[in-house]
Amino acid sequence: MKKIGTYLLATLLLISLAACAPKRYERKHGPVDSSSATKSSEKVSEKTDESQSNEEDEEAxxxxxxxxxxxxxxxxxxxxxxxxSLQVQPTRLLELNNDHGAIDGYPQDMFIDYYNTYTPETYQLQDIIDKLDAEKTSDSIRSFSQDKLIQLVNDKKKGWLYSTKDKAFYEVVPGGRGGAMPPMEIPSPDDWVINDDSVEVTTTIQGTSEPYRRFVLKRNHKEYKGGTHKTRFYVDSMEFAKS
Structure with a gap:
């Protein structure tokens, strides 16, 4: 009986240990196939190469x-x-009939776009203020009464002002601007001269084959603040063509 009791006790102990043993968890996902990993790596490489190729095409x-x-x-x-340019259209605040004096206003973004499109240099707002030798004022010139605008013309005579409140340039014009440019024709893109880093376009006087103006344009990678329309290209140089 003593042996039987010992045997039963050992059996119960083994059953208890088996119940307490940690469970084995099955893998929910199979091992990554090496060929799949290679294909994934190749796709990433292809996308990188394609991106670099697109960037090179944009530069070319x-x-x-x-x-x-x-x-x-x-x-x-x-x-x-x-x-x-034809896109730089002023707002006339005042026009004096007796001597053709006037005050024209230009939003600052209009000039920022112009100078960064039609000149090779990069212009920030302060650069334009300096170039025009514009007098800075905190007054809102567009809010001036007619009498105050007339007084401004009499005091300033001619030149530029920049209103920090209006975010605009104002030109005091002593007289009217006369004259006109002959209408020109722009050739088909097939006739443009494409160089490594520039495009040359020679316009003609409308109705003739006489060369008029020659433009050299480059891709516009300038970094500047402001403006409302950054063009894809800018004019690196412009000259009157010789026939």
Whole structure:
């Protein structure tokens, strides 16, 4: 009986130990197949190569997109102005009939876009203020009464002001601007000269084959604050063509 009791006790002890043993968890996901990992790596590499290729295409002047062509055409077309460009349209605050004096206002973003499109340099707002030698004022010139505007013309005579409140430039013009530019024709993109880093476009006087103005444009990677329309290209140089 004593042996039987000992045997039963040992059996119960083994059953208890088995019940307390930690459970084994099965793997929910099978091991990653090496071929799948290789394919995934190849896809990432392909995307990286494609991204780099796209960046190189954007830098290459030799492949002009339709958007590039439209941008260049617009820049040249809007250059037909005696002052700035056709997109730089002033708001006339005052016009004096007796001596043709006037005050014209220009939003600052208009000039920021202009100088960064039609000149090779990069212009920030302060650069334009310096270039125009504009007098800074905290007054809102657009809010001036007519009498105060007339007084401004009499005091300033001519020149530029920049209103920090209006965020605008104002020109006191002593007399009217006369004259006109001859209408020009812009050749088809097929006739543009595409160099490594620039595009040359020579316009002609409308109705003739006489060369008029030659534009050299480059991709616009300028970094500046302000403006409302950053063009894809900028004018690196412009000269009157010799026939």
């Amino acid at each position: 002047i030799g492949t002009l997109s339709k958007a590039d062509e439209a941008d260049i055409h617009s820049i040249i077309e809007n250059s037909a102005s005696l002052t700035y």
